[in-house]
């Protein structure tokens with residue numbers, strides 16, 4: 412089965428209404444190119460590092476404009492629309508960094524909450540404490556769609572290979588890591604991480620990214636990308652501003668890659684929980 416996939420690159424503002432309109436324009440364009448699966452970046456709804464600012468525009472799932480617009484678009488265009496993430500107000504006063512997948516009937520198929528919180532101090536002075544803002548997700552998710560099985564991740568999750576291995580073992584043929592990577596870490600690691608997740612799991616990786624200088628002052632790396640199961644970059648965007656990245660996904664390439672390098676089959680799962688033996692020795696020279 413071959414289908415066309417699109418990753419939408421955005422430079423989201425702090426205003427969810429504006430971002431919903433930009434998303435709709437880009438998703439329509441991607442569907443016009445024949446894409447039946449379209450992915451948007453992490454934080455499609457608002458790139459906003461100021462917590463009070465984010466709280467002011469936050470809605471619960473039922474009232475969120477990105478969620479509503481995405482469901483309507485999926486139905487109107489008869490596509491699978493994956494909102495890479497948007498911030499959702501939870502009943503307990505916390506926030507989820509949540510991805511949504513809608514089917515061609517406009518119905519929500521599943522959600523996924525970002526599991527790994529980006530609590531990092533970079534040497535350019537950027538300091539991130541996502542755990543102070545978001546409630547981390549606790550479950551890996553795989554969607555069983557008519558054309559492929561899709562595994563979920565969001566941004567920083569891409570640095571935790573065991574999440575994607577769990578999803579690949581559960582049958583995922585396409586791994587997804589919509590992102591808002593920092594420019595500094597993106598320059599050093601982005602492409603390598605995406606290609607590594609593809610190669611070690613024999614799976615496609617599709618990553619829609621935020622790109623450019625945002626209204627809140629943040630700078631994101633962009634380079635939305637689609638990688639095949641052999642680690643080849645099929646399509647990639649630049650580092651700034653909106654773009655649509657398209658590729659034909661031949662799902663049979665997953666079986667072909669896994670037949671050549673059967674690392675899912677050859678894995679020894681006990682190693683995940685193994686306590687390494689500590690061998691001390693040597694002399695100081």
Ligand SMILES: O=C([O-])CC(=O)C(=O)O
Pocket residue numbers: 529566567568570591592593596597
């Ligand atoms: O923003 C994030 O979640 C992740 C990020 O930039 C990185 O891992 O370098």
